[in-house]
Amino acid sequence: xxxxxxxxxxxxxxxxxxxxxxxxxxxxxxxxxxxxxxxxxxxxxxxxxxxxxxxxxxxxxxxxxxxxxxxxxxxxxxxxxxxxxxxxxxxxxxxxxxxxxxxxxxxxxxxxxxxxxxxxxxxxxxxxxxxxxxxxxxxxxxxxxxxxxxxxxxxxxxxxxxxxxxxxxxxxxxxxxxxxxxxxxxxxxxxxxxxxxxxxxx
Ligand SMILES: [Zn+2]
Numbered sequence: 001x002x003x004x005x006x007x008x009x010x011x012x013x014x015x016x017x018x019x020x021x022x023x024x025x026x027x028x029x030x031x032x033x034x035x036x037x038x039x040x041x042x043x044x045x046x047x048x049x050x051x052x053x054x055x056x057x058x059x060x061x062x063x064x065x066x067x068x069x070x071x072x073x074x075x076x077x078x079x080x081x082x083x084x085x086x087x088x089x090x091x092x093x094x095x096x097x098x099x100x101x102x103x104x105x106x107x108x109x110x111x112x113x114x115x116x117x118x119x120x121x122x123x124x125x126x127x128x129x130x131x132x133x134x135x136x137x138x139x140x141x142x143x144x145x146x147x148x149x150x151x152x153x154x155x156x157x158x159x160x161x162x163x164x165x166x167x168x169x170x171x172x173x174x175x176x177x178x179x180x181x182x183x184x185x186x187x188x189x190x191x192x193x194x195x196x197x198x199x200x201x202x
Contacts, residue, residue, distance in 0.1 A: 008108035016183045023083070028069040030077045034160025037081070042141050044084040045069075050158065051082050057152055061088025061131025086143050087190050088134030091127020092198060099138065102176065113138045113177040120167035127201065137198070138179040142169065 008014035026039045037045040051064045064082035071077055093099035098117030104110070116122055122136050123144070132146045145153075150163040179185070186194055 008105060008110065010105060010107040014105055014108045014110045014181075016181050022065055022067075024065075024067040025070055026067070027072055027074075028077070030071075030079070032079070032081075032160075035156075035158040036084075036160035038160070043067075044143065044161070045081045046084055048080045048082065051084075053152070053156065054149075057148070059132040059149055061129075061133035062086050084133075084143070086131075086133040086135055087186060088131020088144075089127075089129045089194050089197065090131075090134040090136040090144050091124045092137045092201065093122045093139070094124045094127075096121040099177070108181070110181055111138070113179075115171060115175050115177055116169070119169040119171075120165075122169075123166055135185065137182070138177045140179050140185045 007016075024039065024043055024045075026045075028037065028045075032047065035046065035050055039045065045067050046064075054062070055064075063085045065085055067081045067083045069077045069079060069081055093113075093116060096118060098115070099113050099122070101111050102114055103112040116139075122139070128134065132149050134144045136142070136144055144166075145163060153161065153163045182195055182198070183191055
């Protein structure tokens with residue numbers, strides 16, 4: 001895999017998403033119903049209070065990006081929320097997990113993967129950068145966390161997020177995983193580092 005350009009010469013649907021138009025602006029309630037809130041695109045939002053707790057606990061591997069909650073008439077509701085953006089890296093799922101490349105676009109290198117059959121084997125200690133929050137490719141929508149994070153979530157009784165052992169991950173509904181490009185999920189220097197890492201491990 002290499003660093004991908006923004007457009008694919010063959011298939012416009014492979015274009016890197018406009019993921020980095022930030023801050024996220026979403027329509028939501030004036031008061032949050034849960035500590036963690038999810039947008040329809042699967043982005044995670046949390047309050048400044050929860051964010052502070054995560055920082056104070058000394059967790060690594062995430063960024064908090066300001067986000068905006070709007071009313072249905074697009075007026076800001078005026079509560080402070082952040083997008084939880086994991087930037088730790090847990091490597092590419094090992095073959096023992098059942099994940100393998102099914103298709104690769106010859107132009108932009110966008111890949112489609114098979115789903116996992118053995119979720120407990122998704123984690124590869126050697127590929128993990130040691131972060132508390134991290135992504136295992138090609139599952140960027142599942143935010144992976146260390147046991148330390150899991151314990152804090154349990155202790156705090158946070159609502160709106162569930163931490164469970166890797167082996168208990170539900171099977172993907174569709175048999176295929178199409179996460180897009182790394183550039184849809186990471187940016188800047190972090191994207192460059194991870195792309196190099198993936199190229200080395202190839
Ligand atoms: Zn392509």
